Amino acid sequence: MPNSILIIILTIAMVLAYLIDCTVQMLYYVHMLQLNSYRGERYRKWMWEKRRELINRSGWMSVSVIAAGFYPLHTADWRVLTVCIIIFALHAAITRPKPAKKPLVYTARVKRLLVTGGVMTAAVAAAVIATAGVFRIELSALFLWVSIFPFVVMLANTVNLPMENAISRGYVNDARSILSGMNHLTVIGITGSYGKTTTKNYLHALLSLKYNTLMTPESYNTTMGVVRTIRERLTPAHEVFIAEMGAKNIGDIKEICELVHPKYGMITSIGEQHLETFGSVENVIRTKFELAEAVPTDGAAFLNFDNEYIAHRDVTCRAITYSVSPDSTAAYRATDIAVGQDGSTFTVTAPSGEIGRFSTKLLGAHAIQNITGCIAVAHTLGIPLSELTAAVRRLQPVPHRLQLLPNGYIDDAYNSNPAGFRAALDVLSSFDGQRVLVTPGMVELGDRQNTLNREVGEYAATRCDYAVLVGEKQAPPLLEGLQNAGFDSQRIFVAKNLAEGLEYVNSLPGGVPRTVLLENDLPDNF
Numbered sequence: 287m288p289n290s291i292l293i294i295i296l297t298i299a300m301v302l303a304y305l306i307d308c309t310v311q312m313l314y315y316v317h318m319l320q321l322n323s324y325r326g327e328r329y330r331k332w333m334w335e336k337r338r339e340l341i342n343r344s345g346w347m348s349v350s351v352i353a354a355g356f357y358p359l360h361t362a363d364w365r366v367l368t369v370c371i372i373i374f375a376l377h378a379a380i381t382r383p384k385p386a387k388k389p390l391v392y393t394a395r396v397k398r399l400l401v402t403g404g405v406m407t408a409a410v411a412a413a414v415i416a417t418a419g420v421f422r423i424e425l426s427a428l429f430l431w432v433s434i435f436p437f438v439v440m441l442a443n444t445v446n447l448p449m450e451n452a453i454s455r456g457y458v459n460d461a462r463s464i465l466s467g468m469n470h471l472t473v474i475g476i477t478g479s480y481g482k483t484t485t486k487n488y489l490h491a492l493l494s495l496k497y498n499t500l501m502t503p504e505s506y507n508t509t510m511g512v513v514r515t516i517r518e519r520l521t522p523a524h525e526v527f528i529a530e531m532g533a534k535n536i537g538d539i540k541e542i543c544e545l546v547h548p549k550y551g552m553i554t555s556i557g558e559q560h561l562e563t564f565g566s567v568e569n570v571i572r573t574k575f576e577l578a579e580a581v582p583t584d585g586a587a588f589l590n591f592d593n594e595y596i597a598h599r600d601v602t603c604r605a606i607t608y609s610v611s612p613d614s615t616a617a618y619r620a621t622d623i624a625v626g627q628d629g630s631t632f633t634v635t636a637p638s639g640e641i642g643r644f645s646t647k648l649l650g651a652h653a654i655q656n657i658t659g660c661i662a663v664a665h666t667l668g669i670p671l672s673e674l675t676a677a678v679r680r681l682q683p684v685p686h687r688l689q690l691l692p693n694g695y696i697d698d699a700y701n702s703n704p705a706g707f708r709a710a711l712d713v714l715s716s717f718d719g720q721r722v723l724v725t726p727g728m729v730e731l732g733d734r735q736n737t738l739n740r741e742v743g744e745y746a747a748t749r750c751d752y753a754v755l756v757g758e759k760q761a762p763p764l765l766e767g768l769q770n771a772g773f774d775s776q777r778i779f780v781a782k783n784l785a786e787g788l789e790y791v792n793s794l795p796g797g798v799p800r801t802v803l804l805e806n807d808l809p810d811n812f
Contacts, residue, residue, distance in 0.1 A: 296367035301411055303374035304428050308407045310378045311344075311435035316399055317383065317390040319439055323508075323534075324395070324450075326443065333436055343381055344433040370428075377432065395450060403442040407431065454510060461516040461545060471524060472497075473546045474663065477531040477539055477577050478554030478590075479570060480703045482507060484684045485554050485656045486530045492664040492677050499526040507532030509541050516546075526667075533573045535564070543580035550666075551577040551603075552588040552659060556595035557705045558734055565732070571595050578603060588662055591616040592655060608662045610655045618662040625651050627717050634661050634671060642671030644678045649688045649696070652709040657681070686807075688713060695802045702728045702806030707742045710805050711749035719799030721749070724787050725806055726756040727764050736763040743767020750803070752777045752794060754787040 322328035333340060383390075390396065410431050431438070465471070476486050483505055490501040502515045507530040520527060531542045556567075556574050564570045578587040581603040591597050591607040591614055609616035610623060610632075622633040622643075629647040632654050636642075646657060661674055683689040686700040688710060698710045707728065714721050723746055727739045743764040746753060753768055755761035761780045768778055781787035784807075791802055 292364050296364055300367050300370045303371045307374040307378040307432055310382050312403050314383050315436050315439035399442055402446050457513050461513040464516055472526045473548045474528045474550045475531050475548035475577050476552045477574050479557040480706045481554040481656050482530050484687050486528055487684050489660040492660050493526050495677055496669050497525040498523050500524045501528040502530045512542055536573050539573055539576035549585040551581045553596055555593050608659045620654055620658040630654055636665055640671050646678055650709055650713040694800055697804050699804050699807035704738050708745055711746055714803040715749040717801040720751055722752040722791055722802045723750040724754040724804050727760045739763035740767040744771040747771030747773040755780045756784050756787045
């Protein structure tokens with residue numbers, strides 16, 4: 287084969303290997319951007335925290351930039367091109383995305399982002415080929431582009447931002463138009479530091495006894511998540527719309543309220559969560575109470591009176607409180623509570639004096655708290671306690687939120703927080719036999735993260751028999767807490783990853799019933 291034809295074939299093969307490698311990098315970093323909510327500041331922070339891993343991921347490509355600089359594309363022989371093909375192919379194979387806990391969702395926004403990044407990458411490849419024989423940097427440019435892909439995706443997101451904002455405004459206006467034509471619709475907002483999704487599901491089940499009810503699915507708790515639900519699922523036949531409202535910054539709840547105008551609001555809890563973005567608990571309180579501030583005078587805010595941050599906060603609208611504390615003065619009170627590993631029973635007393643006896647298969651005392659709040663809302667909206675009894679008994683756990691699995695595992699892998707972690711440990715302690723905690727700890731707690739993980743480690747020492755700490759970076763404060771409480775170091779295992787942790791669990795002595803609590807599961811960008 288003539289040398290010129292071989293060079294052409296190898297050049298084409300090298301460009302294809304380069305484009306495949308670029309695609310692998312693009313998908314990975316777009317996934318990380320999506321997990322950071324497409325927020326540039328969060329993505330940049332993630333890049334800084336992961337800088338060593340990112341250097342390892344693309345650093346050796348950077349070294350290739352220097353070497354490739356001595357071999358311009360137009361003078362490169364078949365040996366140089368072959369080496370380039372091997373490097374690009376190996377890099378793509380080694381850095382290909384692994385199975386993710388929360389896979390990349392190919393939304394319309396992601397597709398637009400991939401197109402922008404693809405156009406930019408194709409432009410670089412075309413420029414390299416077009417300038418062959420003009421500059422001595424052609425191969426260097428290809429290697430350099432692959433090595434800086436974290437910034438390429440950030441640039442593509444910035445380029446698309448004006449278009450994305452315009453599209454979002456169009457979607458929001460469309461949702462507003464739909465809501466404006468539904469004067470009969472009753473909107474209920476639910477927020478809290480934790481318990482939002484679980485409570486939303488319970489409330490939907492109870493209100494569906496009397497009303498055609500729609501709720502935001504899964505964890506669709508951002509403005510665009512609510513907008514999407516309205517545009518795709520809300521129909522004129524719906525009578526009640528339950529909107530879960532999440533927040534990581536001041537004003538997030540207010541923005542959703544200005545869209546849906548809730549008549550009723552429910553604040554399930556307030557605690558130390560997302561302190562990384564909020565900065566302080568006071569900012570968390572202010573943000574959660576944006577829901578109560580949006581409730582009109584003819585509506586009501588349902589408030590968890592057992593939460594110290596909620597109980598001591600005044601609201602301008604009508605407040606309807608609920609509690610599971612025996613001496614509480616709340617409007618709706620749960621008493622005669624019996625909690626076990628098979629579920630719970632309790633009595634609820636309404637402001638009118640009406641009394642209902644309830645049972646549930648859901649685990650934990652905090653489940654009763656959430657159910658009591660939902661009973662308060664349903665009863666206020668005209669459903670007698672007697673009609674709610676069977677519906678409460680049929681309530682099912684939300685996936686990954688204290689979900690008891692047939693194999694003896696308690697799946698509480700959704701984002702953890704200090705109060706929820708302790709509640710899950712209380713549930714674990716109620717089981718007989720061997721009790722095992724498997725956890726990577728808690729994240730997004732800002733400067734308080736180590737302290738809170740250390741404190742929950744101390745609490746865990748009184749609630750479990752074995753502790754498996756997942757992630758060598760996350761383990762130290764948990765380990766310190768366990769050791770401070772005198773936990774047997776022979777019963778602590780620090781695992782590199784979840785798979786290694788579960789191998790250790792399976793190796794533990796048998797002969798007795800075993801219950802394993804999977805508490806929190808870090809997303810792929812941690």
